[in-house]
Structures are given as structure tokens and as C-alpha cells.
Amino acid sequence: MRHADYRVSPACPVEAAIETLEGKWKGSILFHLQYGPRRFNTLMNDVDGISGRALTRALRDLEAKGLITRTVEEGAPPPVVYALSEAGETLRPVITALANWGEGYLADRGVACATAEFPCDGEEV
Secondary structure (H helix, E strand, C coil), X not given: CCCCCCCCCCCHHHHHHHHHXXXXXXXXXXXXXXXXXXXXXXXXXXXXXXXXXXHHHHHHHHHHCCCEEEXXXXXXXXXXXXXXXXXXXXXXXXXXXXXXXXXXXXXXXXCCCCCCCCCCCCCCC
């Protein structure tokens, strides 16, 4: 944790939220998990450019922070499924707001990011 005490500033809730979500891949992982539970390999395909090691590290951190759940299902080898936790579900409007803001920010700079499969508005296609 970057801050030991968040009570030092009126902006402390913003700092706490940003610190919880910071990391190169966490936003992308949370964005894709809002569309439903995903297996590890599906997330590898969803999050363009992430390595297995980086995905593992980010998933462990998100699980430790209580934002996602990890469920081991029956099978050989046992499939592992990741999903938003109850706390993670409360991030849906935040993820959608960030996606919408980011889409506008990038559009102003002539960069497109959304696909038909994963629109930035958070609605399933």
C-alpha cells in the first residue's frame, strides 16, 4: 500500500480507490469479468498482450483485495473460474464510467478502442 493512513486528505477515498485498482492489467481484467465468469485462458485471450505470469499476479491481487472470486471446479485438470465478487459487482458503474470517459478521451485524440463484442458502455451485445 502506498498510503498507511487515508485520513490525511479530503480526497482520501479517491486515493484509496485508485490505489486498489492501480496496475497495468487490473482495469482490463475487471472490465472483462463484468461480462460474466471467465476461466484463466479466456482471460488470457480477452486481455490483449498479458502474459500468464502477469495475469496470475493480477488475479491474485484482485482476489486478495476482495474484488474477484476464484472457484476451482470439478475436472481433470480442475478448471478455475474467476468472477466479480460482491464488492467487485459494486464496481460495475465505476468500470462503465471509466470506459465511457476513456472512450471519449481517446476519441478526442483520434484513437478508437471499443469492439462490437465489448462496447465501452458496459452493455452486453
